[in-house]
Amino acid sequence: MPELPEVETIARSIRPELVGKTILSADLLWAPTLAAPSVKQFKQQVQGQKVRDVSRRAKYLDIVLKDFHLLIHLRMSGDIMIRSSKVVPEKHDRLLLNLSSRKYLAFNDTRKFGRVWFTHDPESVLAKLGPEPLESGFTSRWLFENLRKHKRQLKPLLLDQTFIAGLGNIYTDECLHMAKLHPLSLSKDVSRKQAEALCEAIQSVLKEGIRRNGASIDWVYRGGEYQNHFRVYDREGEPCLMCGAKIQKLTVGQRGTHVCPKCQRLR
DNA sequence: CACGAGACCTGTTCGC
């Protein structure tokens, strides 16, 4: 579920609920959710911490505390919600943070892939990430020059968080379609002009995702509506909005991949 | 270095 726009949406929605509040205690309902440190140390040290800020880096949520950072990665099925203390926890809640506002933050994660880090030094977790696509360092020039350094299939490279941070399966398909590039084309063959189109596509698709509060599919719904505006993702057999050709689904890097066979030619 | 397969999990949908 959560790619950059979804995580950004969550960060924005929980920020006003958290900033200035104090974490009174934590309940860890599924121990492996906590990647580091030990359960004991975490519970001890998180208690009494006041929330300074809530931000996002790539697909990580960064809850900035007085002396620590609480980094949360939602992976495939994670979600965050703030509930009144009167409301009982849900079946797939993995971590609860009890707040001074008589509410609690619940990290709910059906598939248990999500992870949480509690650390003084966020860079110990985030160091390998590539640039944020919506920040100023990310330009078509940067993209062109760095695509050229690799001889890789375009889609797996865009999904590689050490190359660019924040794209996932949905938004990558959408970006490649908008830029009229085939997911299997080789990164080093992308022209300067194509890199410009791709850079533009990445920024506009992510911004649209954020503007629409992310995408919500299947049983997980958070109020986003970008799923109603997909150009290719989950539209196999339906007409391309640009040319009318039927959208095809293929597998690239073991991920379901959607392309318009007319707009996105492979060489 | 690049890539595919398998692992980690649970739930829903698909195909017979």
Add this chain to the structure above:
DNA sequence: TGCGAACAGGTCTCGT
């Protein structure tokens, strides 16, 4: 209707 297979927004590790 029932039941197993396939598949799902992510990332890591291993073998080739």
